[in-house]
Amino acid sequence: MPLRSEHADTVTTLLHADDGTPLARLRLREDDGTPLAERVLPVPGADLAQVAAQARHDLAGRRLTTPDDALARALVDGGLRLRRAATEMHHDLAGLPLLPPLPAGWSLRPGGWDDDLAEGLGAAYGPEHPDGRWQDSDTKQIRSMFEQGDPVPPLAEASARVAGPDGRSAGHVLCAGPVPWTEDDCAWILNLGVAPSAQGLGLGRALLVHAMHGAHAAGLPRLGLEVADGNHARRLYDSVGFQVRARVLAVDLPPLG
Structure with missing residues (x-):
């Protein structure tokens, strides 16, 4: 029917x-x-x-x-085949944690895309990552967001790159909001990643807390994300107060015939 x-x-x-x-x-x-x-x-x-x-x-x-x-x-x-198993998490943007200090020589810069960031995320999303390797299509989609606002424009206040003492991008958080796939006004983290060479410095937490403060400043009451089963970033999201909202299980349905 x-x-x-x-x-x-x-x-x-x-x-x-x-x-x-x-x-x-x-x-x-x-x-x-x-x-x-x-x-x-x-x-x-x-x-x-x-x-x-x-x-x-x-x-x-x-x-x-x-x-x-x-x-x-x-x-x-x-x-x-179960294509992906993940958990949707939300944070009601009240009682936000303080922005953590960055290591000496590191700085947060406006969101954007460059070759250094592409190289760093390509290394971070290796074959063992729960979401699989970084693909050219991922880069294409992020570029399209920044250049054409397609499928949604970035939320500038909540998006950022982190750059090292040499000025090169080593990670980012990319947010949008409000987004059409949620039923309420909600900012959404589309990607958060740090190059392996810069991990262990607290940069992921700094980017995440920046996104929380930026979404709040933009007037959005919640920040959401999905985290795949087995992704160690889940511990970070739990530690700053994100709460489980739903499971997200994905299956590709074959075409008829």
Whole structure:
């Protein structure tokens, strides 16, 4: 049965069984050419095997994300691969920690992109990183944000690069906000990384706290992010007061035929 909006004035879409029975709520959008079916949440009492089968038919060719572990298991039990497992975390921007001092010779600079940053993040996101290697497409997407504001422009107040005594960029935090994939006014950390040669100096914490203060200064009440399972940065987010909001499990649905 065709997908349709739950109400005329909402972005929520309903997935139906062939007899018209509602099975799940979700949001449809596209991210950098990838069609997404986001936050797929079965309606109470729905049969998960039926939800999984209908999703594979009506949402074929999309990347499905869900906070529902049981639905993800049903899809995997049906022969699909769990592409990514992550946790969505939020920080209500009240009682912010103080900005930590930077090591001598280091400084925070406005957000942007350069070859040094590309080299550093390429080294930080190696083959063992939970999100995989840094790709040319990652660089392309960040450049597009800064140059065309696509898919969203950076939030200047909350984004920054960190530069060493030699003036070269060694890490950054990239934020946007408000963003269209959340249901409330929320700033979002799209990327936070420090080159391996500069790790262990507290630069990641400095960038994160800068983003928190910048999002607050921009008038946004919360800062959100996703952290993949196995990413050691989770300890940093916990330490400054980020709270778990939901699981985010992603499965690529194959095209029909």
